[in-house]
Amino acid sequence: MSQPLTIRTMAEFAAAGEVPEVLFWVGCAGSFDDRAKKITKAFVRILNAANVKFAILGQEESCTGDPARRAGNEFLFQMQALTNVTVLNGYGVKRIVTACPHCFNTLKNEYPALGGTYEVLHHTQFINALMKEGRIKVEGGSFAGKRITFHDPCYLGRGNGEYEAPREVLLKLDAALVEMKRSRAKGLCCGAGGAQMFKEAEPGTREVNTERSEEALAEQPAVIAAGCPFCNTMLTDGVKHFNKEGEVRVKDIAELVAEAGDL
Amino acid sequence: MTMGIASIVFILLVGAASWLFGRNIMRVRRNILLGKDEVINDRKGERWGVMTRVALGQSKMVVRPVAGILHIIVYAGFVIINIEVLEIIIDGIFGTHRVLSFLGPLYDFLIGSFEWLAIGVWVACAIFLVRRNIIKLKRFAMKELDGWPKTDANLILFTEIALMTAFLLMNAADWSLQQRGVEHYVAAGAYPVSAHIASLTSFSALSTGTLIAIERICWWFHIIGILAFLNYLVVSKHLHILLAFPNVWYSKLKPRTEMANMPRIAGEVKSMMDPSVPPPELPAPHVVAGVEMTERFGAKDVFDLSWKSLMDAYSCTECGRCTSECPANLTGKLLSPRKIMMDTRDRVAEVGKVIDAKGKWEDDGKSLHTRISEEELWACTTCNACTQACPVNIDPVNIILEMRRYLVMEESRTRPALTSMFNNVENNGAPWAFGPDKRMEWTNA
Numbered sequence: 001m002s003q004p005l006t007i008r009t010m011a012e013f014a015a016a017g018e019v020p021e022v023l024f025w026v027g028c029a030g031s032f033d034d035r036a037k038k039i040t041k042a043f044v045r046i047l048n049a050a051n052v053k054f055a056i057l058g059q060e061e062s063c064t065g066d067p068a069r070r071a072g073n074e075f076l077f078q079m080q081a082l083t084n085v086t087v088l089n090g091y092g093v094k095r096i097v098t099a100c101p102h103c104f105n106t107l108k109n110e111y112p113a114l115g116g117t118y119e120v121l122h123h124t125q126f127i128n129a130l131m132k133e134g135r136i137k138v139e140g141g142s143f144a145g146k147r148i149t150f151h152d153p154c155y156l157g158r159g160n161g162e163y164e165a166p167r168e169v170l171l172k173l174d175a176a177l178v179e180m181k182r183s184r185a186k187g188l189c190c191g192a193g194g195a196q197m198f199k200e201a202e203p204g205t206r207e208v209n210t211e212r213s214e215e216a217l218a219e220q221p222a223v224i225a226a227g228c229p230f231c232n233t234m235l236t237d238g239v240k241h242f243n244k245e246g247e248v249r250v251k252d253i254a255e256l257v258a259e260a261g262d263l
Numbered sequence: 264m265t266m267g268i269a270s271i272v273f274i275l276l277v278g279a280a281s282w283l284f285g286r287n288i289m290r291v292r293r294n295i296l297l298g299k300d301e302v303i304n305d306r307k308g309e310r311w312g313v314m315t316r317v318a319l320g321q322s323k324m325v326v327r328p329v330a331g332i333l334h335i336i337v338y339a340g341f342v343i344i345n346i347e348v349l350e351i352i353i354d355g356i357f358g359t360h361r362v363l364s365f366l367g368p369l370y371d372f373l374i375g376s377f378e379w380l381a382i383g384v385w386v387a388c389a390i391f392l393v394r395r396n397i398i399k400l401k402r403f404a405m406k407e408l409d410g411w412p413k414t415d416a417n418l419i420l421f422t423e424i425a426l427m428t429a430f431l432l433m434n435a436a437d438w439s440l441q442q443r444g445v446e447h448y449v450a451a452g453a454y455p456v457s458a459h460i461a462s463l464t465s466f467s468a469l470s471t472g473t474l475i476a477i478e479r480i481c482w483w484f485h486i487i488g489i490l491a492f493l494n495y496l497v498v499s500k501h502l503h504i505l506l507a508f509p510n511v512w513y514s515k516l517k518p519r520t521e522m523a524n525m526p527r528i529a530g531e532v533k534s535m536m537d538p539s540v541p542p543p544e545l546p547a548p549h550v551v552a553g554v555e556m557t558e559r560f561g562a563k564d565v566f567d568l569s570w571k572s573l574m575d576a577y578s579c580t581e582c583g584r585c586t587s588e589c590p591a592n593l594t595g596k597l598l599s600p601r602k603i604m605m606d607t608r609d610r611v612a613e614v615g616k617v618i619d620a621k622g623k624w625e626d627d628g629k630s631l632h633t634r635i636s637e638e639e640l641w642a643c644t645t646c647n648a649c650t651q652a653c654p655v656n657i658d659p660v661n662i663i664l665e666m667r668r669y670l671v672m673e674e675s676r677t678r679p680a681l682t683s684m685f686n687n688v689e690n691n692g693a694p695w696a697f698g699p700d701k702r703m704e705w706t707n708a
Binding site: 005007009026028030031032033037040041056058059061062063065067068069070071072073074075076078079080082083105108109110113114154155158159160161185186188189191192193194195196197198199200201202203204205206207208210211212 | 517520521524525526528529531532533536560561588590591593594595596597638641642643644645646648650651667669670671672677678681688689692693694697699702704705706
């Protein structure tokens with residue numbers, strides 16, 4: 001925990017004539033949201049512990065355009081996307097990892113049509129691979145036997161078919177993985193997608209995150225694991241709604257790994 | 264000689280019904296093609312595979328086992344019992360009776376199987392009626408089904424029950440006549456179900472004349488019923504029995520959350536960012552029923568949607584699995600993905616009627632937005648629970664997002680908080696009011 005983080009920008013790599021193994025796309029939530037910044041740092045600690053030579057874009061990173069596109073503003077999306085593609089291609093980026101499923105989806109699926117084709121990984125996939133390769137070892141994990149339920153982010157699960165990587169990581173922590181009534185392909189949304197995060201919910205009888213958090217709490221978990229900064233916010237609020245924040249923690253997969261490994 | 268008249272009547276009936284069906288199905292096709300061109304012919308092998316699994320194999324139906332298994336019985340019944348129609352048509356034209364009976368043991372097997380399926384369909388449809396009208400399952404009791412959609416669903420189920428009843432009674436009478444060795448009623452076929460019906464209803468007590476009357480009435484009722492049902496399909500949600508197959512074949516194979524690019528806007532933005540890039544060429548005009556449509560961003564009306572979205576709309580049988588898994592709908596919001604599909608279909612049918620009446624499209628002052636409110640559109644989280652749930656791979660999210668594109672880019676209508684988000688992205692490169700200079704602050708603490 002006390003180790004200072006090693007973080008270099010793409011510009012620094014380029015200046016040194018070096019090429020990083022992977023670009024870590026931090027995303028806006030990961031850069032600016034206080035809760036999500038903790039996820040970002042946890043992931044960096046994992047990357048540092050595994051000696052992954054990674055870069056960030058720093059000030060050259062800009063919103064992927066995902067919320068603008070989902071909210072109907074294609075012009076704004078195109079401006080963001082084309083600017084980002086120019087930056088990424090300028091550095092010759094080949095491989096990207098991100099802790100945000102919305103950035104992940106846009107970078108992986110929507111940038112190729114604009115001339116930006118990269119290998120894009122979600123951080124749970126990346127962490128899972130690091131564990132499989134033995135580049136990080138988490139032993140005697142503090143989550144051994146603890147009940148953990150995983151909330152599938154829509155843009156990772158239904159959107160891109162990745163249900164296993166986050167679960168495999170949790171199982172490596174020896175956690176007792178419990179599934180919610182609606183999980184994997186039938187997982188219920190947290191309520192934030194499609195630019196909902198940036199607006200008031202439309203009138204209804206209930207908030208989506210309350211509905212989902214109730215379902216998660218029904219499993220009586222010690223931890224609700226998330227893989228998306230927006231889901232994290234929604235579920236944290238939902239747990240507070242039921243006054244359970246003292247008993248149940250909402251944590252990103254990266255945070256759990258960093259904590260278990262005391263990284 | 265009477266057989267001759269019956270044959271002529273029969274041929275005229277089949278001919279008229281087929282002609283009418285052909286005309287109406289071509290109208291549906293024309294209506295679907297009112298949508299924008301979209302070329303879908305990639306990954307053909309994969310498409311046949313998906314169609315085989317999802318449409319033919321009903322793989323997404325059985326996610327809900329009760330409805331799924333009952334539906335498979337009705338579906339198998341529908342497909343297999345229709346082999347019988349082949350025989351009915353030959354008999355009808357030539358005045359023969361059970362012309363395929365020369366198949367011997369195979370014929371016995373076929374007729375026997377049809378009977379088991381018929382009773383299965385009968386029972387399944389009865390259970391479906393109970394689920395809709397007595398148990399009133401939530402997804403069948405929602406207000407978007409009030410009126411015609413509810414009647415439509417019940418009519419379909421009652422018709423299938425009536426057709427199966429006629430088929431079984433026809434066989435019961437036929438079997439009884441065969442037992443009596445009545446001329447023209449060749450002893451052929453196996454009647455595992457209708458033989459019981461015949462004894463339960465004491466057909467043996469009836470005169471031979473009455474039995475022949477029952478057999479003939481049921482035979483005519485069965486074939487006329489099928490011909491009427493065929494024509495009913497085109498004005499009913501039941502069209503899914505035909506469109507499910509092409510609709511699944513043409514379904515989205517890309518990741519669910521991938522939104523289609525808008526090359527023209529990409530071109531304009533590229534040209535704006537780099538003056539050496541020429542602005543994009545305008546697409547070829549979209550001509551609908553003789554009228555050139557206004558080129559616009561996003562979807563105002565059905566003309567602005569891909570033809571695939573319109574096929575989606577005609578393929579929807581209003582089962583409501585999408586709505587029952589929609590997080591917005593589950594939490595009391597106005598949005599129902601099923602209603603999006605119903606509204607789209609009703610609008611395209613409305614446009615079709617104008618074209619039929621006037622010979623070309625004349626603006627009626629309405630659009631898709633007349634039926635679908637902004638509140639519905641802005642309630643969607645794009646989570647794709649609906650597209651995952653749909654047994655025939657219909658995509659309501661695409662319609663919602665295209666309609667949002669129209670609202671925002673053509674009408675500048677959005678939710679106030681989204682305007683702030685747009686401004687932030689445009690000015691700061693982030694959806695919040697933090698500038699690029701703050702982007703690395705997380706690395707400090």
